[in-house]
Amino acid sequence: MTNQSPHLDGPRTTGKGPLRGMAIAALSFVAGLVIALLTLIMMGRAAQSWPGSLWSSWFQRTAHTDLSQPTVVDRIQKLQRLESVVYTMDKIVTGEKESVILPNFLAGDRLLLLVHGEVIAGVDFQTLKPGDVSVTGKKIRVRLPQAQVLVTKLDSSKTRVYSRQTGLLVATDPNLESQVREEAERDLRRSALADGILQKAQENARSTLMSLMQSMGFQEVQFE
Template sequence: MQRRLRKARGEEVADDLDDYGYDDYDDRPRSLGGGPPPRRVARGGGGGGCSQMSMVLAITVLALLIAFVFLVNSTLGGLGQLFGGGLPSMREIIVTPTPQIITGAAVVQRVTELSRLETSSYTIQTVIEVQQSQGNPIFDFFAGDALLLIAKGTVIAGVDMSTITSDDVSVGPDGRTLTLRIPPAQVFSTSLDNEATRVYNRSRGVFAPENRDLETLARQQAEREILQAACEDGVLTKATEQAQQALVQFLGLLEGIEVRVEPSSPDLTTCP
């Protein structure tokens, strides 16, 4: 607009003003010096600042990740020392089970190591009277010898596993069923408790001959009576039942194996 006014007044107007980006309708003020107006400078959209922030954020995340890994390693290391020797590896945790192969010979070897399996014990106290008689009450008063013994003894019964053979063991076709037939229960021993067994009374006539074996006879009689009392109370039957339970638990340690124990009739020849 100003250019047109100046031309109308007859003033000379430079035509190169169009080079500075002004057209006829540009009425923005010129510089006081009459020089060309300042050029427009394009400014960026802040790309450099965003790049710096992204880099700082990436470094922060990386540092946090390193700290987390260090913390986890330290914690696992402490737990490993606490439980002795380190935590198990994944290979140790996920293990393919090894199948067990059960044979009659292996079972025989395992149970015969038990030898005499003592499964029942009876403790009994009794009173025994023995005398040396002359066959006549009058003679016994002067020459007789009588002894009263208080005896306490123990009877032990069980099963002799050393007699088992492969014929007593059978394994099912699938290898998961085991049947064991045990030997007959028997009395292993009968013994007196010397500390609890004593002579309560002894009556000896003036003319009675010395008999040093009278107390020995009384002790032998006490053992027989204690054994008989235990047998009458079912010591062999109880020994058989307890042997079955003990062997089921013992062989039950074989993982995944069903165990059956078949009893035998007690050996009554070991009882009086």
């Protein structure tokens, strides 16, 4: 009888260990590659911005605005005639001629004019003189020209004869309408002045000039 001694097998390997190691190594390689790419990208951006920022810090130019008195006077004068307020009016104006002897239905001439007009007021900065402007550093003092009525006009497209009554014994006066128009312009001007158009024009001109001076770099603006 043959005695067979038991055969003891050594530890068996299934192949999972080497595969796992290879996977870990591959993942490590990919992670390292991603990190390297991100680092290169960040370095590239830094390299692009660094020379520019360094260049600008070395050679940056500071914007300079000329605040000398002649320059300021020139800038203000270029505003020319600043039309700052427009006043409009619609009304009916009456004009008539009467006879000292005969009644109106025989010798009178009466006209009603439907008027649409406007008055424009503002400041003429072309009249500004160098002595009207004083500059001290960032502070400026300006003596504003007085506001004035620049334009008084009737709108011919909207102004028309509303009614006309002429006596039986006289002809229509060809000058009556033009006389009524002239009186309407004077009345329009008087109404605008009574409503304070010049004060409003002065205030608006001051506001416009204030904005201009501040845009030029002045920190304190005074008006006289």
